[in-house]
Amino acid sequence: MREVFNGFAASFDEQLLKNLHYRAPQILEALVERLGAPQAALDVLDAGCGTGSCADR
Numbered sequence: 597m598r599e600v601f602n603g604f605a606a607s608f609d610e611q612l613l614k615n616l617h618y619r620a621p622q623i624l625e626a627l628v629e630r631l632g633a634p635q636a637a638l639d640v641l642d643a644g645c646g647t648g649s650c651a652d653r
Contacts, residue, residue, distance in 0.1 A: 609649070621649040
């Protein structure tokens with residue numbers, strides 16, 4: 597199992613985008629934008645599957 601995951605790690609993000617059409621960060625960003633400007637500073641936790649894809653949004 598470790599070998600499978602380690603071998604897949606280098607291409608994980610590419611597989612999400614190309615093969616699975618992963619768009620969760622873009623969808624989340626659009627939803628948050630609809631909320632408008634926050635009334636105060638916000639701390640946001642990207643508690644997804646570990647891609648960190650939402651962190652740069």
